[in-house]
Amino acid sequence: MKQLILYSRTGCCLCEGLESRLRDLDLLGLSIELTVIDIDASGTPQELKARYDLEVPVLALDGSELPRVSPRLTGEGLLNWLQRCLSTAL
Numbered sequence: 001m002k003q004l005i006l007y008s009r010t011g012c013c014l015c016e017g018l019e020s021r022l023r024d025l026d027l028l029g030l031s032i033e034l035t036v037i038d039i040d041a042s043g044t045p046q047e048l049k050a051r052y053d054l055e056v057p058v059l060a061l062d063g064s065e066l067p068r069v070s071p072r073l074t075g076e077g078l079l080n081w082l083q084r085c086l087s088t089a090l
Helices: 013-024 046-052 075-089
Strands: 002-008 032-038 058-061
Touching: 002 013, 013 032, 013 075
Parallel strands: 002 032
Antiparallel strands: 002 058
8 A cells, every 4th residue: 555645734725625525535545545744733853844844745756756736636637646646656
């Protein structure tokens, strides 16, 4: 199973919107597990906060950052974008 990480923060409308749209997809059907990391949460390594502080939301697939996703992509468009990212990651 592939690991999709969403680097996010509380109160970030783009982060919350992307998380919601990702959760609406059938990620398990693509063998993808979504993990959300709040970069401001206590216990989050300082280097993650420093790296993503001005960049969230950021997606990483199996440790590799993905291109920035358009906030306008929803449903099938987001699914197609994710599938293209998967095919180039192979």
